[in-house]
Amino acid sequence: MAIDPICGMKVKEETKYKSEFQGKPFYFCSSGCKTEFDKNPLKHSR
């Protein structure tokens, strides 16, 4: 399981909502959270 960095929900790695940032994969519960992350990955990736 991975943690959605936006809302803190647990998500499965096989989700289609996935982004990579600085070589690390991030997983999201919804397209909304992915969009939010993609807008400002630096802020959300730590």
Ligand SMILES: [Zn+2]
């Ligand atoms: Zn989420």
